[in-house]
Amino acid sequence: MGDAFHLRSGGIEMVTVRRQLLCRVLSAAVGLMLSWGLARTPAQAQGGDVLVFAAASLKNALDAINTQWQKEMGKKATISYGSSPALAKQIEHAAPAQIFISADLDWMDYLAQKNLIMPETRSNLLGNRIVLIAPKDNAQSIEVKPGFDLAKFLGEGRLSIANVDTVPAGKYGMAALKKLGVWPTVSSKLAQAENVRAALLLVSRGEASAGIVYQTDAAADSNVKIIGTFPEDTHPPIVYPVALTAGAANPEATALLAYLTSAKAKPVFQAHGFTVLGAGRS
Numbered sequence: 001m002g003d004a005f006h007l008r009s010g011g012i013e014m015v016t017v018r019r020q021l022l023c024r025v026l027s028a029a030v031g032l033m034l035s036w037g038l039a040r041t042p043a044q045a046q047g048g049d050v051l052v053f054a055a056a057s058l059k060n061a062l063d064a065i066n067t068q069w070q071k072e073m074g075k076k077a078t079i080s081y082g083s084s085p086a087l088a089k090q091i092e093h094a095a096p097a098q099i100f101i102s103a104d105l106d107w108m109d110y111l112a113q114k115n116l117i118m119p120e121t122r123s124n125l126l127g128n129r130i131v132l133i134a135p136k137d138n139a140q141s142i143e144v145k146p147g148f149d150l151a152k153f154l155g156e157g158r159l160s161i162a163n164v165d166t167v168p169a170g171k172y173g174m175a176a177l178k179k180l181g182v183w184p185t186v187s188s189k190l191a192q193a194e195n196v197r198a199a200l201l202l203v204s205r206g207e208a209s210a211g212i213v214y215q216t217d218a219a220a221d222s223n224v225k226i227i228g229t230f231p232e233d234t235h236p237p238i239v240y241p242v243a244l245t246a247g248a249a250n251p252e253a254t255a256l257l258a259y260l261t262s263a264k265a266k267p268v269f270q271a272h273g274f275t276v277l278g279a280g281r282s
Contacts, residue, residue, distance in 0.1 A: 157209025
């Protein structure tokens with residue numbers, strides 16, 4: 001998965017590269033078809049369920065809030081989860097999402113620079129932590145500190161992480177590893193995934209010896225265990241901004257945004273491990 005797998009055998013390496021290229025082509029095609037299909041359904045932006053695009057790490061919390069909102073208000077949201085860059089790109093290509101929640105400021109800024117969000121509705125909603133996880137049966141604790149020997153812990157195994165170039169969780173993880181001086185020893189051992197939940201799954205299935213995910217993801221999977229927590233000063237602050245998109249025409253989108261930043265949603269986010277930052281402007 002990703003550029004991390006470079007096997008020694010020339011034949012195997014060539015097959016692996018071909019598979020990687022094929023996966024990338026298929027992924028791009030699926031993304032384009034999804035964007036095209038969504039763009040052909042503008043009626044969804046005018047009425048019916050509110051369409052929310054949200055970072056994959058929010059799934060458990062937002063599903064719970066959606067159920068609560070439906071029960072209390074009689075309304076329902078359709079939530080599409082994925083990596084922040086993939087979702088932002090789909091919005092850029094006219095996908096009719098009415099609310100966007102990114103796992104970092106960069107991808108919200110990306111849409112803001114293209115005038116694709118309503119800036120007056122933007123706020124910093126949540127905070128999170130990144131942690132080191134391992135399969136629960138191999139959950140030997142590690143002190144995450146400068147120069148810690150992560151490479152020795154991995155052995156011949158891989159470190160699962162979201163794409164370090166584009167996906168927020170991967171970018172945070174790479175920044176932390178570099179700050180701690182560990183990056184040179186593990187950069188060749190990465191198994192990069194398309195989003196943080198995919199990285200979590202590799203560890204949950206035992207296909208990676210360890211992984212870097214959000215603490216909220218680790219709490220959502222009983223097959224993994226947190227073996228270390230990255231100090232907050234080793235990476236940029238983890239902030240989830242939220243905003244209405246520029247094309248949000250469904251009046252219920254404004255109502256849902258208000259609900260997400262209300263006292264009713266706060267305990268649900270906290271129960272899933274998030275820090276609630278409130279509705280302060282970003």
